Amino acid sequence: RRGSIAILKAMGASGGDVRLAYGLQILCLALLGALLGVVIGGAAPFLTSWAYGSALPIPIELTLFPKPLASAAGIGLLCAFAFAAPPLGAARATPPSHLLRGGGGDSATPLAERIAAMVGLVALAGLFALTSPDPVMAILLAIGAGLGWLAFYGLGKAAQVIAHRAPRPGGAWGLGLAALGGPGSLAPAAAPALGLGLALLVALGQIQSNLVAQVRDTAPAKAPSVAYTEIPDLKALEFDALVKATVPRLKPEDYARTPVMTIRVISLNGQEIDVEKVKPSERWFVEQEIGSTWQAKQPDGAKLTAGTWWPEDWNDPFEAKISLEAEAAEGIGAKVGDTLGILVSGREIEAKVENLRKVDWGGFGANFAVVFAPGAFEGAQFRHFAIARLTPADEVEMTKALAKDFPAVGIVRVRDALAAAGDLFESLAIAIQAIAAVALAAGAAAVAGALAAGSRRRLYEAAILKSLGASRARIVGAMAIEQACAGLIAALIGAGLGLGAAYAIVTQVLEADWLLNIGLVGSIVGGAVTVFALAGVAIGFAALGRPPYRVLSAAAEFG
Structure with a gap:
């Protein structure tokens, strides 16, 4: 206006x-x-x-x-x-x-x-x-969005300077780069407008791909396919023999059994634990009853972060020692040498924290937040819990065998649960990607506004180029190249930021294995470049729709 x-x-x-x-x-x-x-x-x-x-x-x-x-x-x-x-x-x-x-x-x-x-x-x-449900997080997101916008705008301006100083090839490429590096360049507008939306789309897509891969591929390869609960203590060895007889080819590393008891952590160093002061992500550790076991040997895959494991021959019924999961210990403020008050079968015992360890919750093994040293429950008869990696056919044979000899044993099909979780992730991802697409559409609308604001300049440019003898194909090609380069800049910056954010979330927050979905990134970058190139073609034909003398005479009247 x-x-x-x-x-x-x-x-x-x-x-x-x-x-x-x-x-x-x-x-x-x-x-x-x-x-x-x-x-x-x-x-x-x-x-x-x-x-x-x-x-x-x-x-x-x-x-x-x-x-x-x-x-x-x-x-x-x-x-x-x-x-x-x-x-x-x-x-x-x-x-x-x-x-x-x-x-x-x-x-x-x-x-x-x-x-x-x-x-x-x-x-x-x-x-x-x-x-927002979390005002602090909302403020941090707002600040991050503002800093992100400034970063994208700065990178867009840098791209404009690079295009301005770059060598000029002949033909449409030279004209396109000249427009990208000249005044009114689309790069500073397209980078923040589309870059943030593309970053969100890439980040969500990568997180979704990694979660689905974790559930469908990584977890089945590491986790058990089936779990058996409520195994009587007096028949635990008989259960092991049944498994070996039913599935003779089962490897020792694909089967594990351990006693399980239900406990509740109630105090730290004699002081009752205040749930409100516990780190929110670790409140599960003290808000409810959890499973536990005792073990002489350090569990496979458990990495100690503090302290040492007790001797394998330890068997002192008067001194209870425990191993704590590191993040749960951090959540309640426990460290090696502290004493936890633990309620077991209605009886409270004091247990000394002997070590802290990192647990791979998705791995194969007895993954418990609290593991006791032998001796504390000498003579107690708790139910046992077993896990195994079995083929679907072996699972059927085990079910038949258990129905005859262990009818009270519960069967949890982990494979089916993982498949259901994978379907759930994929379904929810559709809704999440739709939200990201809305953000991207908003950015595209902002870029469309920038294009409309600069339409008069492009109209003059097309008229001058046509008057100087440039062909229609060269003019349209130059505008398509300018738009495609602006889209490529925004897409590359957005994809880089999105991949960085997704990697941090997957590896640090979710603690999952990283899988790069190069096809997703390529399709998003390619789509942005294609859409921008087509927009440039449309702008070029629209600019060529008016005779040059009318455009230049109108400019002369104002000038």
């Missing part, structure tokens, strides 16, 4: 009049956009349930919730206010002659609009935090 603003100012309108007139226009459009967004967002669960309700793994509560809808509308209005204030202020402060020549960015944004934009951004972050 620079031309209209220039005409209003030339006819005597003040900067305040321009700000009020166009501010009201922006407010009306923002209200309309927020209303449409609320209507679409509110209707989405109903439409999804109607179309795919039977295929979803979780039930949907079909109810309109006013709070998130009002929050979404408020966020939309604050976004419009915060991001419309600076360019509107710059336009109202720029002389009409500069506006008519397309130089709206010549004047700096006035202080009032800068303050207004900052207030809008702070209010936006505050509303985001107040309506």
Whole structure:
């Protein structure tokens, strides 16, 4: 609207009049956009349930919730206010002659609009935090998004400088690189607008791929396929013999049995544990009863992080020693040498922390947060628990054998549970990817706005090039190359950031094996480049749709 603003100012309108007139226009459009967004967002669960309700793994509560809808509308209005204030202020402060020549960015944004934009951004972050289940995390995400935007914008500007200084090849490639490195380059706009959405899409896709692979491939290879519970203590050796007779080819490393008892951790060094002071991720350790066992030998795969394992011949009934899982110990503040009060079968015992160890919860073995040294439960008869890696055919044979000799033994088919979990992850991933696609679509809309804002410049460029003898194919090719390069820059930056975030989450937070889904990354990068190239072709043909003399004569009238 620079031309209209220039005409209003030339006819005597003040900067305040321009700000009020166009501010009201922006407010009306923002209200309309927020209303449409609320209507679409509110209707989405109903439409999804109607179309795919039977295929979803979780039930949907079909109810309109006013709070998130009002929050979404408020966020939309604050976004419009915060991001419309600076360019509107710059336009109202720029002389009409500069506006008519397309130089709206010549004047700096006035202080009032800068303050207004900052207030809008702070209010936006505050509303985001107040309506979030975790305000602290929401604030951190808001700060991260702001820093991410600055990083993407800076990288886009760097790409513009590189394109400006790069050697110029001939033909359409030279024209495309010149446009990418010149004033009005799309790179600084496309990198933050699309980069964050692409980073989110890549990160979610990689996390999904790794989780599904973990459940479908890694976990079945490491974890048992079946577990047997409620094995009587007096018949434990008889159970081992039955397994060996039924599955004679079963390797020793594919079968394990251990006694299991139910315990509850209640105190640390004589003081009752306050659940509210325990690290949230480790509250399971003290909020409920958990399984435990005793073992003379250090479990296979258990890595000690502090202390030492007790001697294998240890058997002192008067001194209970335990090995604690390291993260659970950290959650309650326990260390080697401390004493835990543990409730076992209605009897409280004091046990000394002998060592801390890291547990591979997805591995094969007796993975318990608390392991006792032998002797503490001398003579006690607890039920046993066994795990095995069996083929489906061997599982059937074991089930038949147990039905005859051990009818009370419970059977837990881990393989079936992992398959169900894999299906659940894949189903939920569809919804998560849809949310990421919405973010990407919003970024694409922002880029489309940047393209529309620069359409007049491209119209002049096409007219000048055509007047100088450039062919239609070269002009269209140059614009397609410029757009494709901008899309490639945004996609590469976004993919790099998304892969880095996904790697940290998978390996550090989820503690899972990393698997690079190169096909997903390639399709996202290739898709972005293709879409941008097609947009460049469309822009080129649109720019060539008007005769050059009309475009240049119109420019001369303003200039």
